[in-house]
Amino acid sequence: MLVKTRMFCKKIMLLLWRTNSHISRMYSIESKKVLDQQVALVIGSTHGIGLSIARRLAQDGATVLLNSRKQENVDRAVRELTAEGLNASGTKCHVGKAEDREKLVETALKRYGKINILVCNAAVNPFMGPLLETTEEIWNKVFGVNVTSHFLMVKLVVPHMQKEGGGSIIICTSFAAFRPHPYLGAYCVSKTAQLSLTQVLAMALQPMNIRVNGLAFGIINTSFSDVLTNTHEKKKEIMNYYGITRIGEPEECGGIASFLCSPDASYISGENIVVSGGSHVRL
Incomplete structure (x- = not known):
C-alpha cells in the first residue's frame, strides 16, 4: 500500500511539474536577441x-540611446535600464x-x-477643450513636436x-487618429497627419532598404493619459466612449515595436498598426 501511495504521489508531482512548465512557457518571454548589434x-x-x-529593444539585444527634455529624467531612466543589465545611455x-x-x-x-533604429515617440498636448478655442500658438506647438520634429x-x-x-x-501615433475626441482636436489632427507621414x-x-x-x-496607463483617466468617473466615461474593458499598460507596447524592428518584419513597411485593446473594431 505504501509503495502504491508513493507511486501515485510521484505521478501527481510529475503532472504538476509538466503543467507548471507549460504555463511558464505560455507567459514568459524568452528573448532571442533578434536586435543584437543594433543601435x-x-x-x-x-x-x-x-x-x-x-x-524591450534593449532586452532583445539593441543598444539604446534614451533622451528627454530634462537631464534628471534621462539619468533616472538610464540607471533603471542599466541596473537591469541592459545596454543603454542617454x-x-x-x-x-x-x-x-x-x-x-x-x-x-x-x-x-x-x-539602425529610430523610434519617434515624442508628443505634446498642451490644451484640452473645444477645437475652435485652440490658439495659433498651441496649434503650432502641437504640430511642431508631433509632426514636424x-x-x-x-x-x-x-x-x-x-x-x-x-x-x-x-x-x-494614436488611435485618436482614427477615432478623434472632440476635446483633443489639434492632437487628433496631428496624429492623423502622422499616419500619412x-x-x-x-x-x-x-x-534605401529603410522600413517605416x-x-x-x-x-495606455501613463502620465500623458492622466487628464483622461485621473478620476473614476473620467476613466469610466473614456472606457465607455471607446468601448474598451480596461486601460492598457506601457509594457504591452514594447513587444510590437521590437517585432517591427526585427528581421521577422522584414517585409512590413508603410503600415499603421493599432494597439488599443480592440477599440478600433468599433470604428
Whole structure:
C-alpha cells in the first residue's frame, strides 16, 4: 500500500511539474536577441510608452540611446535600464529644437558609430477643450513636436542608416487618429497627419532598404493619459466612449515595436498598426 501511495504521489508531482512548465512557457518571454548589434535611438524615452519600448529593444539585444527634455529624467531612466543589465545611455534633448536634434544624432554616432533604429515617440498636448478655442500658438506647438520634429529627425538619421545598408523607423501615433475626441482636436489632427507621414516616408525610403511603420496606441496607463483617466468617473466615461474593458499598460507596447524592428518584419513597411485593446473594431 505504501509503495502504491508513493507511486501515485510521484505521478501527481510529475503532472504538476509538466503543467507548471507549460504555463511558464505560455507567459514568459524568452528573448532571442533578434536586435543584437543594433543601435536604437528612441525619441521621448524616459517614461511611459517610450521607456517601455526602449527597454524591450534593449532586452532583445539593441543598444539604446534614451533622451528627454530634462537631464534628471534621462539619468533616472538610464540607471533603471542599466541596473537591469541592459545596454543603454542617454542625453538631454528637446526634439522641437534643431540644435538639440542635431546634437542627439551626433551623440549617437560618437558613442556607437551608427544608427539602425529610430523610434519617434515624442508628443505634446498642451490644451484640452473645444477645437475652435485652440490658439495659433498651441496649434503650432502641437504640430511642431508631433509632426514636424519627427520628419526632421528622420531626415537627419536616414543618411546614416543608408551607410549601414538600411534600417527601421517607427512613428508612434494614436488611435485618436482614427477615432478623434472632440476635446483633443489639434492632437487628433496631428496624429492623423502622422499616419500619412508614415506611408509617404515608407514609399520614399523603400529604395534605401529603410522600413517605416506606425504604431497607433490606445489609452495606455501613463502620465500623458492622466487628464483622461485621473478620476473614476473620467476613466469610466473614456472606457465607455471607446468601448474598451480596461486601460492598457506601457509594457504591452514594447513587444510590437521590437517585432517591427526585427528581421521577422522584414517585409512590413508603410503600415499603421493599432494597439488599443480592440477599440478600433468599433470604428
